[in-house]
Amino acid sequence: MTETTVIENGIVFTMDKNQTVLDPGYVVIQDDKVVEVGDGSPRSGLITDSKIDAKRKAVLPGLIDSHYHSIALHRGGIDGLLAKGMDKAFDEFYYPMLERMTPEDVYNEASLAYLECIKAGITTVNDMYRHITACADAAEKIGIRAVISSEAADLFPGQESLSDNENAFKLKNGAANGRVKIWFGAEWIPVCSPEFYSKARELATKYGTGLHIHLAESLGEVEICKKKYGKRPGEHMFDLDVLGRDVLAAHCVWLSDKEIRLLKETGTAVSTCPISNLKLGNGIARLHDMVIAGLRIGIGTDAYMNNLDMFDVMKYASILQKGSRADASSMPSYEKAFCMATIEGAAALQMDREIGSIERGKKADIILVDLNLPKFQPILRGRFANILPNLVYGAHGENVDTVIVDGRVLVENGELKMVDQQVIFENARKSAERVNEA
Numbered sequence: 001m002t003e004t005t006v007i008e009n010g011i012v013f014t015m016d017k018n019q020t021v022l023d024p025g026y027v028v029i030q031d032d033k034v035v036e037v038g039d040g041s042p043r044s045g046l047i048t049d050s051k052i053d054a055k056r057k058a059v060l061p062g063l064i065d066s067h068y069h070s071i072a073l074h075r076g077g078i079d080g081l082l083a084k085g086m087d088k089a090f091d092e093f094y095y096p097m098l099e100r101m102t103p104e105d106v107y108n109e110a111s112l113a114y115l116e117c118i119k120a121g122i123t124t125v126n127d128m129y130r131h132i133t134a135c136a137d138a139a140e141k142i143g144i145r146a147v148i149s150s151e152a153a154d155l156f157p158g159q160e161s162l163s164d165n166e167n168a169f170k171l172k173n174g175a176a177n178g179r180v181k182i183w184f185g186a187e188w189i190p191v192c193s194p195e196f197y198s199k200a201r202e203l204a205t206k207y208g209t210g211l212h213i214h215l216a217e218s219l220g221e222v223e224i225c226k227k228k229y230g231k232r233p234g235e236h237m238f239d240l241d242v243l244g245r246d247v248l249a250a251h252c253v254w255l256s257d258k259e260i261r262l263l264k265e266t267g268t269a270v271s272t273c274p275i276s277n278l279k280l281g282n283g284i285a286r287l288h289d290m291v292i293a294g295l296r297i298g299i300g301t302d303a304y305m306n307n308l309d310m311f312d313v314m315k316y317a318s319i320l321q322k323g324s325r326a327d328a329s330s331m332p333s334y335e336k337a338f339c340m341a342t343i344e345g346a347a348a349l350q351m352d353r354e355i356g357s358i359e360r361g362k363k364a365d366i367i368l369v370d371l372n373l374p375k376f377q378p379i380l381r382g383r384f385a386n387i388l389p390n391l392v393y394g395a396h397g398e399n400v401d402t403v404i405v406d407g408r409v410l411v412e413n414g415e416l417k418m419v420d421q422q423v424i425f426e427n428a429r430k431s432a433e434r435v436n437e438a
């Protein structure tokens with residue numbers, strides 16, 4: 001039976017190709033899809049099962065975290081080690097820890113991380129992790145939309161393999177009404193051989209799915225690549241025929257002009273993760289130059305942030321460029337940063353026909369942000385219209401009031417409707433203790 005929900009009285013930022021704002025506007029959802037978006041109020045006589053009053057709220061497309069790992073169990077606890085260097089933390093802690101994790105631990109961890117995403121308005125994650133059938137199970141349960149790939153590698157013992165990734169594809173791709181998609185994933189150049197990248201590329205092509213990689217994240221990685229292969233990471237990937245429209249390369253901090261050209265030529269998408277890059281001491285990406293070059297770019301939280309807050313990441317993506325280039329006109333602007341977290345993030349995942357904007361026929365992945373807070377006042381229209389800049393530069397995940405994914409209301413008035421978060425917190429704590437003692 002069809003279920004109809006109406007969101008009314010809100011200020012709707014559709015993010016359609018004209019970036020139409022409806023003030024006030026309404027959205028009609030039937031089952032998992034948006035069937036009508038309009039100005040004013042819905043036609044009289046429309047029979048609805050439920051109504052959501054969006055008065056004093058912004059109605060936005062759900063945020064898309066285009067580079068993410070379901071790492072939550074050691075949040076903050078390894079910051080001391082990270083401060084000694086990312087490569088050291090990976091080799092001494094992160095990779096050995098991954099090896100100790102059971103599928104149940106990953107399920108508990110991913111459940112916590114997805115839950116946090118949902119509450120903060122992130123409706124889609126591009127997750128690269130381990131035991132990914134357990135991640136897929138967690139995504140199904142929590143209700144988030146997830147693209148999931150293995151953090152696979154062949155040059156460090158005990159890591160996920162491409163066969164693990166392939167098995168997960170066969171089991172879980174398209175699960176939960178298509179809400180779960182499986183891609184192939186490769187960790188990074190220091191722990192992946194050229195043959196391994198070629199195999200990952202071959203599998204993504206064979207199954208008609210995407211490929212998620214890390215690229216040019218740290219200066220150490222660039223040095224290793226130059227020493228081993230005599231070229232920079234982007235050139236290495238290009239020469240291996242890995243790049244393409246179905247590839248999303250995370251970070252891309254240390255790109256030369258030539259590498260930016262190679263990404264453009266091959267249509268490869270980028271996910272920029274400015275807060276992760278700052279915290280792990282990896283530098284500031286040439287995001288302005290990548291935007292000007294016309295690359296497809298999304299925004300990601302990555303991992304080891306102490307919260308999963310895409311509003312923070314949008315803000316950093318924008319203001320870091322302006323500050324580091326000493327030029328307030330540097331890209332991305334707040335509008336562009338918002339595009340990168342919504343419709344352009346969807347395009348980076350080749351999902352912009354499905355999600356990323358509030359338009360007829362698209363999936364109903366929609367969030368409401370409470371504007372009835374001092375920091376958003378006064379609300380201005382016209383020449384000094386201020387809602388979008390105040391959202392990008394001033395909002396936080398906690399200001400998200402309602403979250404709908406695939407037409408299901410997962411969060412209402414800030415409260416989870418489908419799952420008991422205390423159970424998830426407790427399971428995550430138990431898993432963290434078990435992994436630490438193992």
Ligand SMILES: [Zn+2]
Binds near residue numbers: 068069214250302
């Ligand atoms: Zn990453």
